[in-house]
Amino acid sequence: MSGPGRMPGVGAPPRRSDDFRGSAGRLLRQFRPERAALGGMVAFGLVGVGFSVVGPKILGDATDLIFAGFVGERLPDGVSREQTLERMRAEGDTGVADMLSGTDFTPGQGIDFGALGHVLLLALALFAAAGLMMLVSGRLSVRAINRTVFRLREEVEEKLSRLPLSYFDRQTRGEVLSRVTNDIDNIGQTLQQTMGQIVNSLLTVAGVLVMMFWISPLLALVAIVTVPLSLLVATRLGKLAQPQFVRQWSDTGKLNAHVEEMYTGHALVKVFGRQGESAAVFREHNDALYQAGYKAQFVSGIMQPAMMFVANLNYVLVAVAGGLRVASGALSIGDVQAFVQYSRQFSQPLNQVASMANMVQSGVASAERVFEVLDAEEQSPEPAHPERPAKVGGRVELDRVSFRYEAERPLIEDLSLTVEPGSTVAIVGPTGAGKTTLVNLLLRFYEVRAGRILLDGTDTAAMNREELRSRIGMVLQDAWLFGGTIAENIAYGAQSSSREQIEEAARAAHADRFIRTLPEGYDTVLDEDGTGVSAGEKQLITIARAFLSDPVILVLDEATSSVDTRTEVLIQQAMARLAHGRTSFVIAHRLSTIRDADVILVMENGSIVEQGSHSGLLASGGAYARLYQAQFAEAVAEVD
Incomplete structure (x- = not known):
């Protein structure tokens, strides 16, 4: 809905500067009611991660058992490990002895398959337990996210009911729908795909x-050398991508608004031959969305290759340093194997x-676009x-009332x-005079500025708005229906x-006749x-609705503009x-429909310039007489 003389939804919606940190923090604060579920998610995730990170160390022990058996069966029996190493030196x-000094082998003894089996069973049990814990953690995460998005939808729905009509004057329906549907859906999908994974990764x-x-403080320090580089890459690319994502969703809203308007008004577009202009505007919005989406995805797409490069650099450093530690006997092969796995596990979450x-x-x-709706002035x-x-009784007084849209x-x-x-009060005047505004x-769709x-x-x-509006029945020029039966x-x-x-109300509105001709009648x-x-x-149905509501005050805004002359007389x-x-x-614009009004108000530029009866105003020869004569002349011209 829009004020008289105003073009609804022209231009892009006002949008404050992008604030990634503030919007992300506010989105996380939406999870406060789910603290218990989030605590459980973190607790189960912590246990699951604990089991999973112990696994590589146990597998490293299995590798040490295999290597020790492989070395031991090739050495002569009857001597101790220390004697064997001294003989090698x-x-x-010396190099071989230093390397084997980190291995717990027994000369003459091969692989201990019993011990190896126990180690492997322990690793299998740990990995199975880790998977179960992560499953429970993921389930709690999904529950918390779905409940939070559910509440966010409710907040937006309640907010829309508290917004003034002036808000919808500034926003196109497609833009509002895009924020309520597309943006909230995108928030839910983003949280589902990232929240639990980010927690587990950390x-x-x-x-x-x-x-x-x-295992090795020295190798650990080597592994984390690349962390600042990873953070630098992620931060820089993130700052480049964020404005493009904001622009992408803003352009999505504009495109949706255009499509929604063209679809609902497709008959008008065809009548005036504006298909080409409509298609051109669509291409313009579509191209803007393409450019924003391309830039956002391209910048963010660089992230993974860059991080993979840093991860491979980390892998090389760990492999080289680990090999030197094994050669010096400071670490066993199994520990280095476990450390290489840990380096992968360390870089993979990043x-x-x-x-x-x-x-x-x-x-x-x-989220920023949805919060803009939630922060709108109510x-x-x-x-x-x-x-x-x-x-x-229905007595209405306007006491020095002033109002302006802008x-x-x-x-x-x-x-x-x-x-x-x-009393029956008719309000006439040129378009934009303030009739509907009154x-x-x-x-109280709008609040008066003064008076x-x-x-x-x-x-x-x-007064309470619901109490006030329950006393007023309104029939507009544009009939409003919802999905449901006629009844x-x-x-x-x-x-x-x-x-x-x-049915009695429908008969009073002369709608009963055509309703009964429909296949299902009132159903x-x-x-x-x-x-x-x-x-x-459709207008007859809305008039029947006004009959049924039995209001104290009745408002008819060009209520008979879409009916034929005979039906108009019956409705009158x-x-x-x-x-x-x-x-x-x-x-009313057709002055012939208000001849019997108790008083006729003639408005121009927000002021009442004349008031009186039909005959009295005609006799005065003022603004009303000029309007009436203009309509009469128009009717004569149409007949000629």
């Missing part, structure tokens, strides 16, 4: 570091975190102690008006109504576009019965 094989890095320092950087950047960019809060009129463009200034209960202020509006002596600003659409404002009451299911019924028939008669004893506001 005496014979000049725990793995910590566990592997402990094992590496336990690579995984780096490869997930593009998803994280994309998810945080989406409509004024309901009063703590709402007031209610002592007596419901601060620098005044629309209604210092307007005063009193409407007595049961009704929107009465319903006040009274309903039966009570300031509407002091459900009629009963929308009074859902406790019986079927007889629904005919309509979609949101009202496919299967004409524009005039029905409206006269409905309006009896009620205060009615009728906004």
